[in-house]
Amino acid sequence: MALGRRGLKSPKPKRVFSVLLTVSRYGRGMKNRTRIALSASLSALVLAALPAVPAQAQPAPFTVTETGRGYSTLQQAVSAIGNGTGTIAIAPGTYRECAVQEGGAIAYMATTPGSVIFDGVTCEGKAAFVLRGRSAEVSGITFRRMAVPDYNGSGIRLEQGDLTVAQSWFADSQQGILSGDDPAGRVVIDKSTFSGLGTCEGPGGCAHSVYFGVYGHVRITRSRFERGVGGHYVKARAIRVDIAASSFDDSAGRGTNYMIDLPNGSTGQITNNWFVQGQDKENYSAFIAVGAENHENSADGLTVAGNDARFAPNVRRSSAFVADWTGDRIEIIDNELGEGLKRYEKR
16 A cells, blocks of 8 residues: 555555655745644644544443343343343442332342432332342442432332342431341341431331341441431331441431331340430431331340440430330340440330
8 A cells, every 4th residue: 555666645644744754844034923833734634644533432331241242231231140140340420210120030230339319219119229029238338318299219229139248338318228028038238328318207007227127147247337217226126127337417317216116026136236215306306216016026025235325416305215116025235225224124
């Protein structure tokens, strides 16, 4: 193509280069204005002669790691896994979309924890993630501003199967996590934060920071519950509940109820947590309530130990640390209780 010695015409870039040499050789005799105009014209000519470089395609925000295939929506990635097992890596960003998991075992992982936000969009009038597969894992994801007409808008709606949540944040929604019933199922929450959740505005009763139906086991560790705006911080009808090394900061709460409500009764452990009850309460009569609605589950062996509980500064009232409607054998030991708190109250 560049065979100039045999008389073939040189390509455009070489011709432009010759013109530039000529200007360089004779430019000293030109007036400045003429040289500037000619220089601008030649710059445009050089740019036009260069080959176009195609723009690089942006990577897909949702990638199934097992196949390496990317998808433009979360639902497409979920549907690609189907009834199988897979992990969806989610790129940093704010997403106004949602997904329904009909089956399988799927892990939803932020590639950079804390950089993935699902904002204000729900599926089926329920939640950002509607889960009814075998299991789901959620890690490093923020869910915020979820609201639906029945006042149960949630970051996650768990309808069946196991769920593990880690390093995630649920904020400023009607509810953080809401589940159905699965007596064989297990829920684990670790290192997560629940802020500005709950409401008692709906006709069907209150929504809560988290509300679990009749599950086999609910375990919450190293998590934070704060500034609730209605309902309870944790409500669980599970057969066994373990809550440990977590904090319940109600000092900025508005119209809240119990810190922990086990309305059917439950066994397990509530240990090494920190509780502060604020001023603005709908119900301040107890921090932890056991069997307030019915006695479907035995509370025998429930252990409440090593906790620190008190009222916020300038709050002066009386309340029960543990209020019990079951009459079962509950062990309450080694708790540090602030002024005005009764250790136990039978109701």
